[in-house]
């Protein structure tokens with residue numbers, strides 16, 4: 462079985478500051494190492510500073526357009542040039558607040574990859590969809606949009622983040638068993654198309670991860686780290702979450 466190096470990534474969303482970045486960067490580099498990769502999805506305007514300080518850096522969204530008359534959009538190629546290595550695509554806040562469809566997300570995934578960024582495809586169901594037993598079909602459709610556009614091989618250069626919408630920013634974490642069940646479903650779904658890609662794929666969990674619950678979540682067989690919102694803005698909490706992902 463392929464061994465997977467855990468990745469813990471902070472998603473600062475529309476929060477944080479240059480000051481916080483300067484304070485956290487040295488400590489994040491110190492905690493990262495052979496046992497865990499640590500990344501930060503900072504607001505776009507902080508990407509250059511974060512990367513210059515040697516932090517593995519991601520951008521929170523990219524435009525599906527390469528360049529041109531699209532005022533306000535974020536150019537994937539420029540994020541790459543400024544030192545980003547990852548791009549979040551399809552975060553539930555982009556899907557639900559900004560109306561991004563599965564097809565939009567697949568287009569952003571394609572553009573990120575085309576420009577040399579590793580896309581982190583966020584998937585997850587709402588509370589209502591879970592209650593109606595639609596979790597697997599919703600997540601399948603979110604992943605299939607990418608596979609239909611680019612083929613399953615595209616997933617070999619990507620990361621998937623399972624973030625149940627009902628667990629984001631609510632303090633209601635999925636239990637380790639609930640999360641593992643969905644992670645296992647995602648890996649099995651991809652394995653049915655390509656087992657090697659599935660074995661190597663990092664699948665992160667996100668949604669109210671904190672320093673109390675991270676160890677149990679990360680101990681699950683198919684959970685390869687986390688995507689951390691609120692707790693990634695608190696230095697000590699975030700460092701302790703990163704530590705807990707080490708074997």
Ligand SMILES: O=C(CO)COP(=O)(O)O
Pocket residue numbers: 472552624628629630631632667668669670688689690691692
């Ligand atoms: O959306 C998230 C990370 O992308 C999760 O946010 P919280 O950790 O604040 O629930």
